[in-house]
Amino acid sequence: MLAMRGMCVRVLLHYQRTSGRSVGVASLRTSPSQLCQSRSQSQGSDPLNSGVTVKLRTRLLVSLLFGGGLLGAWAYVYWEKQQRRWQQRTEQLRKVALGQGTFSLVDHTGRRRTKQDFLGSWVLLYFGFTHCPDICPDELDKLSAAVAVLDQDASLPPVQPLFITVDPERDGVPALARYVKDFHPRLIGLTGTPEEVKHAGRDYRVYASPGPKDQDGDYIVDHSILIYLLSPDGLFLDYYNRMKSSEQIADSVRNHMRSYQRL
Numbered sequence: 380m381l382a383m384r385g386m387c388v389r390v391l392l393h394y395q396r397t398s399g400r401s402v403g404v405a406s407l408r409t410s411p412s413q414l415c416q417s418r419s420q421s422q423g424s425d426p427l428n429s430g431v432t433v434k435l436r437t438r439l440l441v442s443l444l445f446g447g448g449l450l451g452a453w454a455y456v457y458w459e460k461q462q463r464r465w466q467q468r469t470e471q472l473r474k475v476a477l478g479q480g481t482f483s484l485v486d487h488t489g490r491r492r493t494k495q496d497f498l499g500s501w502v503l504l505y506f507g508f509t510h511c512p513d514i515c516p517d518e519l520d521k522l523s524a525a526v527a528v529l530d531q532d533a534s535l536p537p538v539q540p541l542f543i544t545v546d547p548e549r550d551g552v553p554a555l556a557r558y559v560k561d562f563h564p565r566l567i568g569l570t571g572t573p574e575e576v577k578h579a580g581r582d583y584r585v586y587a588s589p590g591p592k593d594q595d596g597d598y599i600v601d602h603s604i605l606i607y608l609l610s611p612d613g614l615f616l617d618y619y620n621r622m623k624s625s626e627q628i629a630d631s632v633r634n635h636m637r638s639y640q641r642l
Contacts, residue, residue, distance in 0.1 A: 508546035
């Protein structure tokens with residue numbers, strides 16, 4: 380401000396010398412302070428500053444639009460990738476041809492059941508036998524716990540647990556009825572003739588081989604230990620071995636449900 384006033388006084392003295400007459404500072408129509416104010420106002424409305432502001436706003440708007448376009452393009456590419464991955468997964472499952480056949484067995488209430496009865500439902504399926512000392516109970520406990528975890532999420536459809544015996548000679552309807560009571564209340568036990576049971580297991584490539592009988596006629600059945608996940612289309616989607624916990628199974632089933640697309 381002091382520099383501005385000094386400039387105004389110099390303008391006044393120059394005017395006095397060039398005009399050839401003495402003019403007082405107070406007699407000027409425009410005082411130095413008014414000149415300074417006018418100068419300050421002219422600087423405040425500098426068109427150069429306004430132009431810079433407009434350019435910055437324009438660049439910001441362009442950047443936002445460009446960034447939004449990139450985000451939209453990335454989302455579309457991701458969706459396309461997921462679609463291709465699902466199609467490839469479906470084709471792989473069809474080539475495997477696992478669990479695509481049907482079965483006709485009797486449940487633990489004596490009712491005849493086929494695979495078509497479970498279409499439209501998510502299914503966790505386990506093959507075992509009621510005389511199994513430890514592995515089968517452990518796996519069915521794990522399966523039941525996974526179903527219970529999924530039941531806590533009301534946004535998810537219910538999962539149907541199934542147990543198919545690989546020992547139809549000892550696992551009749553009464554034996555299954557007693558056995559399934561120890562696990563999830565929705566668990567359905569299935570049995571049938573040796574040929575019917577073998578056909579159901581063969582469709583899922585289940586290995587089962589009875590061992591030698593002891594003096595009491597008891598024996599152990601050596602069999603594959605897997606829990607199968609079936610989609611509402613009846614298509615095999617995944618399997619879980621003994622290393623998988625109930626929480627891991629529940630997480631996997633939940634992910635399959637969220638990415639599922641009906642065929």
